[in-house]
Amino acid sequence: MNTLSDFYRLWGRQLFHEFHTICHFYSLPLKPPIFSITDSRTEYGSWWPENREIRISSFLIRNHSWDVTIQVLKHEIAHQICSEIFQDIREGHGGKFVKACNTLGLQENFRHSKGDLPERIDRPKKENISHKIIEKIRKLLALAESSNDHEARLAMETAGRLLKKYNIQTVEKETEKNYVYAIINRKKKRIEGYQRRIIQILTQFFYVRALCSSLYDPLNNQTYKTFEIFGKKENVEIAEYCYHFLEQKLSFLWQCRHRDFKGNKRFAKKSYYFGLLQGFHDTLLEQEGITRKSRQSGVVPSLTSSELILANDRELDMFIKERYPRLTKRSGTGSMILKDVFDTGVDAGRDMVFHRALRANTGNLGNLLE
Numbered sequence: 001m002n003t004l005s006d007f008y009r010l011w012g013r014q015l016f017h018e019f020h021t022i023c024h025f026y027s028l029p030l031k032p033p034i035f036s037i038t039d040s041r042t043e044y045g046s047w048w049p050e051n052r053e054i055r056i057s058s059f060l061i062r063n064h065s066w067d068v069t070i071q072v073l074k075h076e077i078a079h080q081i082c083s084e085i086f087q088d089i090r091e092g093h094g095g096k097f098v099k100a101c102n103t104l105g106l107q108e109n110f111r112h113s114k115g116d117l118p119e120r121i122d123r124p125k126k127e128n129i130s131h132k133i134i135e136k137i138r139k140l141l142a143l144a145e146s147s148n149d150h151e152a153r154l155a156m157e158t159a160g161r162l163l164k165k166y167n168i169q170t171v172e173k174e175t176e177k178n179y180v181y182a183i184i185n186r187k188k189k190r191i192e193g194y195q196r197r198i199i200q201i202l203t204q205f206f207y208v209r210a211l212c213s214s215l216y217d218p219l220n221n222q223t224y225k226t227f228e229i230f231g232k233k234e235n236v237e238i239a240e241y242c243y244h245f246l247e248q249k250l251s252f253l254w255q256c257r258h259r260d261f262k263g264n265k266r267f268a269k270k271s272y273y274f275g276l277l278q279g280f281h282d283t284l285l286e287q288e289g290i291t292r293k294s295r296q297s298g299v300v301p302s303l304t305s306s307e308l309i310l311a312n313d314r315e316l317d318m319f320i321k322e323r324y325p326r327l328t329k330r331s332g333t334g335s336m337i338l339k340d341v342f343d344t345g346v347d348a349g350r351d352m353v354f355h356r357a358l359r360a361n362t363g364n365l366g367n368l369l370e
Contacts (some may be wrong), residue, residue, distance in 0.1 A: 007058075007218070007221075008037040008058065010218075010221050011037055011056075011058070011061055011218055012035045012036070012037055014216055014218070015035045015054070015056060015069075015073060016032060016035055018070055018073060018216075019032055019033075019035075019054075019073070019077070020032065022070075022073070022074065022077060022104065024326075025324070025325050025326055026103060026104055026105075026325060028077075028081070028085075028103075029085070030077070030080060030081070030084060030085070031052075031084075033047075033052045033053055033054045033080065034051060034052060034053040034054070035053075035054055035055075035056070036053055036054070036055045036056075037055075037056060037057075037058050037061070038055050038056070038057050038058065039057070039058055039059065040055075040057045040059065041057070041059045043055075043057060044056070044057045044059075044060040044072050045057065045060070045072040045073065045075060045076045046076065047076040047077075047079035047080055047083070049079075049080075049083040049084075049089055054073070054076045054077075054080070055076075056069065056072065056073065056076075060072060061218045062218070062219070065183070065215070066215055066216045066217065066218055067183060067215060069218070071106065071107055071109075071110040072110065074101075074104045074105075074106045074110070075101075075106060075110050075111070077100075077104060078097055078100035078101045078103075078104055078106060078111075079097065079100075081100040081103065081104075082096050082097055082100055085100075086099075086100070093111065093112065093113055097111075098111070105321075105322030105323055105325070136159075136162055157287050160205075160284070160287050161287075163206070163207065163235075163238070164305045164306075166234070167207045167232075167235070167305070167306070167309050178232060178233055179230065179231065179232060179233075179315070179316060179319040180230075180231070180232075180233050180236050181228050181229060181230045181236070181323065182228070182229045182236050182237075182239075182240045183213075183215060183226050183227070183228050184226060184227040184228075184229065184240065184243055184244075185215055185224055185226045186224070186225075186226075187217065187220075187222075187224050188224060188225060189222075189224065189225060190225055191212060191225045191227070193270065193274070194250065194270065194273040194274060194277060195227070195247070196212075197273075197274060197277045198243055198246050198247065198277065199227055199229075199243070201246070201277065201280070201281055201284070202229065202239045202242060202243060203306070203307075203310075204281075204284075204304055204306060204307060205284045205288075205304055205306050206235060206238060206239040206242060206306060207231055207232070207235040207239075207306045207309060207310065208229050208230060208231035208235050208236055208239040208306075208310075209229075209230045209231065209310060209316060209320060210227055210228060210229045210230065210239075211227070211228055211230075211320075211324065211327070212225065212226070212227060213225075213226050213227070213228050213324075214226060227243075229243075230316060230319060230320050231316065246277070246280070246352075249276075249352060250273050250276055250277070253272075253276060253348060253352075254269055254272055254273070257272065257344075257348075258272075260344075261338075261341050261344075263338070267336065267337070267338055267341075268338055268341050270337065271337040271338040271339075271341040271342045271345065272341050272342070272344065272345040273345065274337055274342055274345065275337075275341065275342040275343060275344060275345020275346045275347075275348070275349060276345040276346075276348055276349035276352065277345075277349060278342070278345070278346050278349060279345060279346040279347060279348060279349020279350040279351075279352070280349040280350070280352045281349075282346070282349075282350060283349070283350050283352075284304075285304075288304050288305060290304070
C-alpha cells in the first residue's frame with residue numbers, strides 16, 4: 001500500500017512530466033524546476049525564483065481533477081517565464097505575467113493571485129434570450145420521457161430546431177462566445193469504437209467540437225483515456241448530457257436484447273451498438289432534411305447546420321489551439337460487424353429518444369465524471 005510520502009513522490013514525478021509536456025507544446029526554453037508537494041490549504045501553488053522551485057498543494061491534488069492541477073501548474077510556470085525569460089523578478093500579475101499566461105493559453109479563472117477553482121460550467125447569472133432558449137430545450141428533452149412515441153419524437157425534433165435557432169442567432173448577433181471545455185473521463189485505458197461514434201454524432205449535430213486526450217488520476221496513479229468537448233457553455237452542457245444518455249441507453253437496450261443474438265456475443269454487442277447509433281444518427285439527419293443515401297450521394301449539401309456553423313468559427317478554433325497547440329489528426333480504423341445484428345440495431349436506434357431532463361449543472365470543467 002502506498003504511503004502519503006509515496007504519493008508525494010509519484011505526484012512530483014507526474015508534475016515533472018507535465019512540465020516537459022507543456023514546454024514542448026508551447027515551445028518554451030525553460031529548465032525544469034524543483035517540484036515540491038505541500039500541505040497548504042490556502043496556497044494551491046507558488047513559484048520561488050531563489051530556489052527555482054514550484055510548490056503545489058496536496059489538498060488541491062486530492063480534491064480536484066488533475067486538469068485543475070495542471071491549470072495551477074501553468075500559473076506558476078507563467079511566473080517562471082517572467083523570471084527566467086522576461087527577466088522580471090518583481091512580484092505581481094502585471095502585463096508581462098498576462099503575456100506569459102497568453103503564451104500558455106491559461107484560462108482566465110486561473111490568472112489571478114487568488115480565486116475560485118472552477119470545476120463546473122456555471123449557468124449564466126443573468127437571464128437572457130439565449131439562456132431562455134436553452135431552458136426550453138431542457139424542458140423539451142424532458143418531454144421525451146413520455147410513453148407516447150409521437151409526442152416524444154415531436155419534442156425531440158422541436159428541441160433540435162430550437163438548438164439550431166439559438167446557434168444561428170448567436171452567429172448573427174456576434175454575441176460573446178464564452179467557450180468552455182468538458183472532460184468525459186470513464187476511467188478506462190482505452191476508448192471503444194462506439195464511444196468514438198457517439199462523439200462523432202455530437203460534433204455533427206450538437207454545435208461542439210471534440211478530441212481524444214488523456215488525464216492522470218492522482219489517487220489511483222493511473223492515466224486514463226478521455227474525451228474533451230469544446231464549445232459555448234450551453235452547447236457543451238447539452239452535448240455532455242447527450243453523451244451519457246447515449247452510452248447508458250446502448251447498455252440498457254443490449255441487456256434487453258442480447259439473448260436474441262446467437263454466436264460471438266462480443267461481436268454481436270459491438271454490431272448492435274453501432275447499429276443503434278446509426279439509426280439514431282439517421283433520425284437526426286432526417287430532422288435536418290437529409291437522408292443517409294442523399295448525403296452519401298452528394299444530392300444535398302453534406303454538412304449539417306452544426307457543421308456549417310462551426311466550419312467558420314475561428315474563435316473556437318483558437319480556443320482549442322490555445323489548449324492543444326500541437327494537435328494531430330488520426331483516422332479511425334475499420335471495424336468488423338455482423339450485418340443482421342447491425343440492421344436490427346438500426347431499426348431500434350431510429351426510435352431512441354431522450355428519457356430524462358438535463359440537470360441544471362451537468363457541465364464539468366476538468367472534474368472527473370463518475
